[in-house]
Amino acid sequence: MNIHHQTYNNQHNSYGGGVGGSYNEYQNQHHTSPLVHQVVKAATSVTAGGSLLVLSGLTLAGTVVALTIATPLLVIFSPVLVPAAITLFLLATGFLTYGGFGVAAVTVLSWIYKYATGGHPPGSDSLDQARDKLGYKARDMKGRAEHATGMGIHGRADMGSALRWKLLFSAIFFISLDPYHFYKRITANSATMALKLHGIVGSPPAFRAMAALYEKDLDFEFVRVNYASREQKTPRFLALNPFGQVPVLEDGDLKLFESRAITKYVAEAYADKGTSLIFKDPKKSAIQTVWMEAEAQKFNSPSIRLVFELKFNLNRGGETGEALVVELEAKLADVLDVYESRLTESKYLGGDSFTLADLNHLPNLHYLMETKVKKLFDARPHVSAWAADILSRPAWVKIVSMLQREG
Ligand SMILES: N[C@@H](CCC(=O)N[C@@H](CS)C(=O)NCC(=O)O)C(=O)O
Numbered sequence: 033m034n035i036h037h038q039t040y041n042n043q044h045n046s047y048g049g050g051v052g053g054s055y056n057e058y059q060n061q062h063h064t065s066p067l068v069h070q071v072v073k074a075a076t077s078v079t080a081g082g083s084l085l086v087l088s089g090l091t092l093a094g095t096v097v098a099l100t101i102a103t104p105l106l107v108i109f110s111p112v113l114v115p116a117a118i119t120l121f122l123l124a125t126g127f128l129t130y131g132g133f134g135v136a137a138v139t140v141l142s143w144i145y146k147y148a149t150g151g152h153p154p155g156s157d158s159l160d161q162a163r164d165k166l167g168y169k170a171r172d173m174k175g176r177a178e179h180a181t182g183m184g185i186h187g188r189a190d191m192g193s194a195l196r197w198k199l200l201f202s203a204i205f206f207i208s209l210d211p212y213h214f215y216k217r218i219t220a221n222s223a224t225m226a227l228k229l230h231g232i233v234g235s236p237p238a239f240r241a242m243a244a245l246y247e248k249d250l251d252f253e254f255v256r257v258n259y260a261s262r263e264q265k266t267p268r269f270l271a272l273n274p275f276g277q278v279p280v281l282e283d284g285d286l287k288l289f290e291s292r293a294i295t296k297y298v299a300e301a302y303a304d305k306g307t308s309l310i311f312k313d314p315k316k317s318a319i320q321t322v323w324m325e326a327e328a329q330k331f332n333s334p335s336i337r338l339v340f341e342l343k344f345n346l347n348r349g350g351e352t353g354e355a356l357v358v359e360l361e362a363k364l365a366d367v368l369d370v371y372e373s374r375l376t377e378s379k380y381l382g383g384d385s386f387t388l389a390d391l392n393h394l395p396n397l398h399y400l401m402e403t404k405v406k407k408l409f410d411a412r413p414h415v416s417a418w419a420a421d422i423l424s425r426p427a428w429v430k431i432v433s434m435l436q437r438e439g
Pocket residue numbers: 033034037235236237238264276277278279289290291292
């Protein structure tokens with residue numbers, strides 16, 4: 033997100049245990065050996081798909097055996113009506129079941145192969161979502177227990193990985209119960225959705241992009257990037273963003289990264305939909321750009337670093353770098369003084385209506401309001417009213433609900 037964020041991340045290999053956002057948890061899971069992963073994945077794929085193939089084979093064998101018994105009956109008894117009916121019944125049910133198991137086995141095998149090798153087969157998002165949610169809760173409890181007993185943080189990666197496989201086995205079980213529904217999901221899923229946002233729940237830049245899509249009332253698919261397997265660093269993801277970070281927006285054949293570039297594109301390309309997020313008049317537009325730059329160049333750095341210090345800090349046992357916080361608060365206070373003055377002359381930063389100049393602030397603003405830094409906003413009446421106004425917009429409230437549901 034910015035240079036500070038990266039440095040922080042590298043030092044601690046984590047944004048923290050995250051009281052506030054599930055996305056921090058993904059950063060804890062980079063330790064599992066890829067080789068071990070691949071071996072386990074391959075073994076599981078073979079076992080799961082193999083059992084379906086065995087079922088298929090058993091049905092075929094059963095059909096052949098039953099036919100062998102029925103055929104002499106056909107010869108011995110005449111008229112042939114009863115044995116013929118038995119034979120036809122066996123033929124129909126036996127071969128149909130055999131074929132069904134075979135097709136299911138091949139489908140499941142290829143789905144598992146894609147999922148286990150870090151791909152995104154249709155329906156895997158729901159599985160990942162459930163996995164991530166369970167993993168987050170489990171790691172959070174484990175982290176608290178370890179913290180209480182003074183233990184280290186080792187072993188968190190195994191927890192996420194084990195959950196992934198348990199969920200995968202549950203999924204296989206349910207798929208075999210209802211293969212038709214599974215098939216329908218595969219064929220009806222995302223292929224037709226033009227807009228795709230790749231991100232993780234809780235990530236401030238991903239939420240920035242999502243806010244623009246919601247303001248524009250656009251249908252889009254939210255593709256959850258799997259941090260546990262470092263999906264953002266795989267060749268497939270690097271082809272979307274060579275920096276290996278979320279968010280990425282796909283609109284048909286257009287692929288965009290950098291959250292602010294995404295919000296700008298969405299506002300311009302879908303100018304006639306939903307909320308108008310930009311001014312058309314060149315002078316108004318120029319002023320709006322000034323405040324968009326203020327967010328990116330002045331507000332973002334102290335605010336996101338404070339978010340990481342104060343909101344996502346549990347990995348360090350709840351400690352924060354107090355001196356750093358004081359320094360960052362002073363920097364942010366200077367920025368907010370300028371904002372206070374600006375907001376006395378105009379209801380929104382970019383002008384008289386809500387635009388990208390305001391929207392781009394939302395994620396950091398949201399997280400800061402849950403920290404002691406809120407006092408800096410409360411002390412400035414215009415800034416405080418502005419923050420309350422933009423944070424209560426329906427598009428943003430939708431995102432907060434998602435965070436509460438999944439975070
Ligand atoms: N300037 C970028 C920052 C993106 C960013 O920092 N994304 C983080 C998540 S909050 C990420 O993907 N980190 C993963 C990594 O660096 O491996 C933006 O605004 O889109």
